[in-house]
Amino acid sequence: MSTLDSTGQQTADAPTPDDAFHGAAALGKRDTDPPRGGAAEGPLVSADGTPLKRSLQRSLRRQKLRAFLLVAPLLLFVLVTFIAPIADMLFRSVENEIVSETLPRTTSALAEWDAGAEDLPPEDAFVALAYDLVDAQERKLHTRLGTRLNYETTGVSSLFRKTGRSVDDVGDIYFDQFEDLNENWDEAGPWARMVAAPDWAHPAPFMANAEFAALMPETAEAYTSFARAMQDENDDDPAAEEPWAPVHLALYRDLIATDQGTIDAYNGPGSDMLTEARAAVDGFETQAVSVMFEEIDEDWFDPEVWATIKTFSPVYTPGYFLTSVDLKLAADGGITAQDEDQQIYLLLFQRTLFMSLVIMGCCVLLGYPIGYLLATLPARQANLLLILVLLPFWTSLLVRTSAWKVLLQQQGVINDVLVWIGLVADEARLTMINNQFGTIVAMTHILLPFMILPLYSVMKTIPPSYVRAAKSLGATPSTAFWRVYFPQSVPGIGAGCILVFILAIGYYITPELVGGTTGTFISNRIAFHISSSLNWGLAAALGTILLAVVLILYWVYDRIVGIDNVSLG
Amino acid sequence: MAGPPSYATTSERAWYYGFRVICGLIFFFLIAPIITIIPLSFNAQDFFTFTPEMLALNPDGYSLKHYEDFFTNPDWQQAMWNSLKIAPAATVLSVSLGTLAAIGLSQPHVPFRRAIMAILISPMIVPLIISAAGMYFFYSRIGLQGTYLGVVLAHAALGIPFVIITVTATLVGFDRSLTRAAASLGADPVTTFFKVQMPLILPGVISGGLFAFITSFDEVVVVIFVGSANQQTLPWQMFTGLREQISPTILAVATLLVIISIALLATVEILRRRSERLRGMSPT
Numbered sequence: 001m002s003t004l005d006s007t008g009q010q011t012a013d014a015p016t017p018d019d020a021f022h023g024a025a026a027l028g029k030r031d032t033d034p035p036r037g038g039a040a041e042g043p044l045v046s047a048d049g050t051p052l053k054r055s056l057q058r059s060l061r062r063q064k065l066r067a068f069l070l071v072a073p074l075l076l077f078v079l080v081t082f083i084a085p086i087a088d089m090l091f092r093s094v095e096n097e098i099v100s101e102t103l104p105r106t107t108s109a110l111a112e113w114d115a116g117a118e119d120l121p122p123e124d125a126f127v128a129l130a131y132d133l134v135d136a137q138e139r140k141l142h143t144r145l146g147t148r149l150n151y152e153t154t155g156v157s158s159l160f161r162k163t164g165r166s167v168d169d170v171g172d173i174y175f176d177q178f179e180d181l182n183e184n185w186d187e188a189g190p191w192a193r194m195v196a197a198p199d200w201a202h203p204a205p206f207m208a209n210a211e212f213a214a215l216m217p218e219t220a221e222a223y224t225s226f227a228r229a230m231q232d233e234n235d236d237d238p239a240a241e242e243p244w245a246p247v248h249l250a251l252y253r254d255l256i257a258t259d260q261g262t263i264d265a266y267n268g269p270g271s272d273m274l275t276e277a278r279a280a281v282d283g284f285e286t287q288a289v290s291v292m293f294e295e296i297d298e299d300w301f302d303p304e305v306w307a308t309i310k311t312f313s314p315v316y317t318p319g320y321f322l323t324s325v326d327l328k329l330a331a332d333g334g335i336t337a338q339d340e341d342q343q344i345y346l347l348l349f350q351r352t353l354f355m356s357l358v359i360m361g362c363c364v365l366l367g368y369p370i371g372y373l374l375a376t377l378p379a380r381q382a383n384l385l386l387i388l389v390l391l392p393f394w395t396s397l398l399v400r401t402s403a404w405k406v407l408l409q410q411q412g413v414i415n416d417v418l419v420w421i422g423l424v425a426d427e428a429r430l431t432m433i434n435n436q437f438g439t440i441v442a443m444t445h446i447l448l449p450f451m452i453l454p455l456y457s458v459m460k461t462i463p464p465s466y467v468r469a470a471k472s473l474g475a476t477p478s479t480a481f482w483r484v485y486f487p488q489s490v491p492g493i494g495a496g497c498i499l500v501f502i503l504a505i506g507y508y509i510t511p512e513l514v515g516g517t518t519g520t521f522i523s524n525r526i527a528f529h530i531s532s533s534l535n536w537g538l539a540a541a542l543g544t545i546l547l548a549v550v551l552i553l554y555w556v557y558d559r560i561v562g563i564d565n566v567s568l569g
Numbered sequence: 570m571a572g573p574p575s576y577a578t579t580s581e582r583a584w585y586y587g588f589r590v591i592c593g594l595i596f597f598f599l600i601a602p603i604i605t606i607i608p609l610s611f612n613a614q615d616f617f618t619f620t621p622e623m624l625a626l627n628p629d630g631y632s633l634k635h636y637e638d639f640f641t642n643p644d645w646q647q648a649m650w651n652s653l654k655i656a657p658a659a660t661v662l663s664v665s666l667g668t669l670a671a672i673g674l675s676q677p678h679v680p681f682r683r684a685i686m687a688i689l690i691s692p693m694i695v696p697l698i699i700s701a702a703g704m705y706f707f708y709s710r711i712g713l714q715g716t717y718l719g720v721v722l723a724h725a726a727l728g729i730p731f732v733i734i735t736v737t738a739t740l741v742g743f744d745r746s747l748t749r750a751a752a753s754l755g756a757d758p759v760t761t762f763f764k765v766q767m768p769l770i771l772p773g774v775i776s777g778g779l780f781a782f783i784t785s786f787d788e789v790v791v792v793i794f795v796g797s798a799n800q801q802t803l804p805w806q807m808f809t810g811l812r813e814q815i816s817p818t819i820l821a822v823a824t825l826l827v828i829i830s831i832a833l834l835a836t837v838e839i840l841r842r843r844s845e846r847l848r849g850m851s852p853t
Contacts, residue, residue, distance in 0.1 A: 063678050070673025074666040081726040082692050085703030092706055366595050373592045388596050394830040395603055396787045398807045399823040403602035405811055406617040416618050506696020508790050513811050523698035530702055543699045554694055
């Protein structure tokens with residue numbers, strides 16, 4: 001209510017806004033003491049005694065409120081069913097949470113690493129990757145991430161899938177040695193007793209013992225992520241599952257980094273096991289974690305893989321937009337050209353624009369004579385002929401597309417007629433479909449009414465007396481047309497052209513059905529990325545660019561014609 | 570037609586007839602593809618061209634077998650019922666909300682009129698593939714993707730601009746003194762709406778509804794993405810048919826759809842004339 005009132009007062013034509021404030025205060029008083037003296041003194045009053053000004057203002061406000069309440073349900077409906085989806089698409093075109101969400105430790109370990117320097121990242125990054133991947137693997141997120149990164153660097157998807165299969169063995173070397181030392185290191189119970197907080201019990205999310213976590217931070221963290229994964233994914237009690245090898249890797253790293261005295265001083269659960277292990281780890285056989293990864297797949301020694309992870313670790317990325325214009329993010333954070341064999345989008349945008357322009361040109365050429373004829377014929381005949389324009393306009397798009405598909409085929413009606421006339425030899429039938437020609441013909445046919453209708457409505461308003469006057473002054477018919485008639489019809493051409501062009505660049509169905517491979521538009525690529533390659537971010541970025549182009553064109557259209565003048569025939 | 574004026578020169582005469590021939594060819598281009606498929610749909614063979622029997626007007630060359638296929642094939646029947654379930658629901662939704670909003674928008678004082686109008690018209694402006702992509706992303710987030718409700722909501726959103734445009738256009742010519750007269754005679758706003766305003770704007774509402782219906786009935790891009798196999802509509806089935814194995818049944822369906830379009834076009838035209846007459850304008 002209050003917001004509505006205030007919007008009402010902001011409107012320029014509302015009389016003296018501050019009166020309303022005084023009025024509201026005075027209104028309460030007025031109810032208690034009745035108006036004295038009537039109309040004789042003070043301002044004009046309405047029948048119920050309130051000043052006329054205020055009473056008018058109140059009714060104005062009520063009108064505005066009523067109008068708004070009538071519009072509100074639809075506005076809300078369109079916002080939810082249409083505007084929110086568009087906003088979601090815009091958001092998806094830059095959103096990139098998946099990398100930092102799936103590999104939180106790795107991305108922060110890579111923060112300091114210089115991706116441009118061609119070196120491998122530090123050992124800590126490999127360790128972090130082991131913890132992240134084993135967790136992601138259990139939660140079945142690693143293939144999704146692999147697919148995401150594969151859009152940027154081919155081969156990452158299979159690398160992640162392969163690594164996911166054996167990542168719970170990373171740290172096996174320590175696992176075996178701890179187990180040799182004490183059987184309990186391969187037992188679920190002792191581990192759980194040692195790490196869990198005293199008051200934790202299974203269905204509650206796992207909590208680590210604070211004292212243990214202070215002493216052995218990596219182990220506590222690695223075990224917690226193991227325990228939570230068990231609970232979330234399989235609803236298993238972590239106290240009944242023996243932890244995976246990366247937890248033992250964490251245990252080894254913690255023990256090596258802590259001196260014997262500190263461990264001896266600890267007296268929580270499992271302290272004797274820890275003391276014993278601390279004494280032994282110095283003699284353990286060791287192996288670099290990076291080497292463990294290399295044993296799974298040597299691609300982990302390829303700095304490019306790591307550079308990809310680092311480059312795409314931010315939550316928001318311009319990467320999809322860059323791909324849309326055949327550029328890519330380089331490892332050093334700069335922007336470089338996309339690999340030659342993947343440069344397809346600029347070509348597609350160019351083709352979409354070029355073909356839309358050709359279709360627009362064809363529509364002007366074919367639409368102008370019809371508009372002229374309709375505008376110069378008597379109303380009765382013009383209305384009859386207008387039906388010939390409106391019938392295709394009203395006919396289902398699919399019907400018109402299938403008609404062209406049937407007509408343009410090699411064994412179709414047009415080729416048959418051409419062969420029958422003798423223009424084309426039977427064995428040299430023309431290929432008119434599944435190429436640019438097919439798309440242009442079919443779309444010109446489909447969009448022609450959108451050109452004729454605005455042309456006709458503009459030409460109808462041109463008085464024929466101007467051309468007659470020009471002729472009576474000695475102009476030849478062609479001069480009279482080009483110098484007098486044509487300039488007056490230009491607004492109609494402009495309106496029709498923009499309308500046809502806007503509709504053409506967003507077309508999907510017709511190019512998909514008659515365009516083959518050379519006659520497809522950017523919208524076909526968007527559909528491909530949504531339903532086949534599942535690269536939704538790229539689809540969203542391409543869609544956003546297309547949307548921006550269309551909105552700019554509509555803005556131009558609005559300037560020239562006014563959006564309210566959209567005619568439906 | 571009157572023909573060229575008697576004082577016209579020879580070249581003017583030539584141009585006069587030449588121009589009409591050109592226009593005739595363009596009209597032929599507009600209409601011929603649609604007309605051609607109608608006889609082809611009665612083809613007795615599974616061809617997409619005129620067989621010699623058809624050209625000889627031999628009755629053996631014609632048959633109703635493609636129509637029979639349409640009315641017996643479970644896929645096509647399912648698609649038809651889906652279309653007939655989705656389009657009316659979407660139409661009711663967009664007409665009821667759209668008419669209310671159009672009445673609200675035609676009041677003299679509406680805050681943020683231009684912005685609201687822009688939002689309500691936007692489903693018509695945004696290319697369908699973008700609407701489809703956005704709806705696919707968003708509806709799968711909120712669990713509407715692949716549901717009947719999701720498709721109905723999406724189609725209702727697409728139909729709303731047409732309802733808004735036609736109904737506001739009717740309301741422009743609406744004489745406000747009529748509602749004031751009704752109110753001064755003691756009618757409450759609801760009675761005024763149904764007894765005075767509604768009968769007068771009804772032609773606009775119905776043609777808006779027809780536009781919304783045809784939008785949903787013909788729509789294929791959004792339903793492909795927002796719907797699932799259970800919501801496969803007639804245009805979707807045609808699209809699949811055209812892309813995969815093209816069967817002449819499509820031509821039978823296309824012919825039926827052309828007949829529906831002609832019926833709708835005639836209805837809209839009649840309504841437009843009636844509306845102009847009611848508003849006291851002379852029919853043009």
